[in-house]
Amino acid sequence: MGERAQEREHIEHGIAPVFDGRSEVLVLGTMPSPASREAAFFYGHPQNRFWRVLAALFDEPAPVTNGERTDLLLRHHIALWDVLASCDIRGASDASIANARPNDLGRILSAAPIRRVFCTGATSARLYGKLCEPATGLAAVKLPSTSPANAAWSLPRLVEAYRPLAAELSLFEPPVLDVPAVVDLEAAIAAAGTGLDELMERAGRFLAYEVRKVLEARVMDGVETVAVRPADDLQTGPRRSPAGVPTVIFCGNGNNGGDGWVAARYLDAWGFPVCLITATDASDLVAEPARTAALRAQASLGPASRVLLSPSDAEVAAALRGAPVAVDALLGTGFAHRTVRAPFDRWIAAINEARRQGVFVLAADVPSGLSAQTGESAATTVQADATLTMIVPKPGLFAPAGAAVCGFVRTAPLAYIEPFLKGARTHL
Template identity: 60%
Template sequence: MSSQGNHVEHPLEPVFDGRSRVLVLGTMPSPKSREVGFYYGHPRNRFWRVLAELFDEPVATKNEWRRDQLLRHHIALWDVLASCDIEGASDASIANARPNDLSRILDAAPIEAVFCTGAKSAELYARYCEPVTGMPAVKLPSTSPANAAARFEDIVDAYRAILPHLGEFAPGVFDVPEVVELEQTIARGGTSLAVLMDRAGCSLAYRVRRGSPNARIAILCGNGNNGGDGWVAARELAAAGHDVALVTSRMPKDLKTQPARDTALEILPALVEAKVRVLVDPGESELSDALAQADVVVDAILGTGFSGATVKEPFATWIDCTNKRRRQGARIVSADVPSGLSASTGEASEPCVTADETVTMIVSKVGLESPAAAPYRGELRIAPLAYIEPLLEGGVENIG
């Protein structure tokens, strides 16, 4: 240990691949980042909030989700220093600095711009790295808690400078069997269906809050994995302070589809603690009363697996009550596909939810893009959930 602080060797691997176009560099992982094993790990560091705002996505809260987010947007992430002496997280105390070898990234990826998060990072990059790389860096404001006086909006505006360099990927439109195979391929790659469900529910909750930040919310959960997305959304919305009612035809222990069953079982105690009203198999009158108290109704009843000309009870009544509440002024947000709509053909059953917004997961579906679906889907939003670009290099037909 030096007289000026602890000697720290950089413990984290860089995040990048051959599609990365922007390199974002900090200085050295903070003690909290080293503890959690990923970059910008302090709960009051605003880096991940800034990225979420830039890309209109929920804040990624777990390391693998954060890694996926970076790679999806073609961002490489590392730090200027490989080692240094430092007191805690104080960049001002840095001494005996040794830089990282950035050629590891620059030789492997078509990086066209370098950005440094904070004055110290930019200073050290200019001193140690720019003479080697020949690439100047743009200094961005620090997202550290030490820069808490900076307005969040101003930081986001500064970070918009990275956007023109990213070259976002457009995955196209998929039929339902292709989506199923894509999900299985993602799961085989290490991102489980349960993790995808958690991200889907977080994305659903994000869209609800984005459009109705102070709303009272009713969430209608079917018996399959679409319903599981609704359970996750209920957890997130209740944690954010919303008044939430969750409607289900079965208690979690009686669900059969996985991972929805395990997800609902895990979430139920948190909903009870948060005083979320959980209505099990309500009659039409009780359901109508619950929806009457909601400003937003989340439709997580039937998913992309639905097909047919009619919807069975009790879900037909749920859909009728949802549409009635919409006519009375409530906003309707559907998970993946409006319940009663075929994600393959776009044809509507009797009845079918008429949504104001549909949050579809991972990729858009053929049925949602058809003219027949337009009166039912409302505004279509795609929640990407996972980094799928490498999986689609050979075309949709080569998934798996």
């Protein structure tokens, strides 16, 4: 045995596969890298682009925690494992692999309706063909490696190469649920391990991601002249700070406002300054997890961003003048009244006036003033260009008055909800 061979380390896989009875494709790497073994999850090296590629394929912000990564896979019906159960390997060098023993893929194939197998790189495809295909009888599609070593492949090029994977998956359309059923769903998600604070973190990040897309599009269209890096990496920051007018984020006192605070934190961290408008100081908020989220955001905002506490109408108008985007996180599913109290009524009027002047208005969960349940609209209701509704759509968005104020509706898939939908009171 040569000196180089002696440097090989014997590795046992040790990370459980992700799959369930809804998985439709099986994605296989070779073996977890040292960084992945340390993170106890697949593709754990921060420079590996696997998670960013998947997120871009589905037009979502990149998952941050292992729980979010698992959710993303299961939501899209993707099973994930590796070809090898054990081998001798030098570091992360696939070329050095010896004594390869395959995983028992029958465990997944017998439990899930897998239609197609994809291998993330030449080594896993070669080892799959040699060690697994005779048993599975399924040929694998070879995809390019997302490893940083594969530098010839840019992120957009990788995303294009991975499109056949997305094309194999059946789309999940979230059902329209009554607001009480959404509350039940939240409780079921929490009981399974993802609490409301984590859902708010995901909601705020998704909101920031949608704002960022609008800002990027304005740069592409030449509306903004600010230089930003090419769209190679819409998923992560920090990036150069555009010098333009900050995005204005209106936050109410409840958990809808909490979504706005989290979005502010992300946009600021990604290099997009914000002007956050609130009637209540973060430390005086009562609703949780909004209060905790607001305190965290307030402590982390950089010098280009600011918080306006109970601003005058003139200050609100000044903040909106020339702003690219206004985020409405004033009132969400907790609102169901005929009138909106001050100062939110005046802020809604200011948002609508700004929209007439060309500001893009994005509503968090539901345009403020609209009842998410009944679709009744208060005298002052936000007129949105787009509404990012959380987890599932609510009936009010599709009632005549609701449809008139929501603009384009997108659902933010904050969690893997299919297992909890049996018996849920779907709105008819």
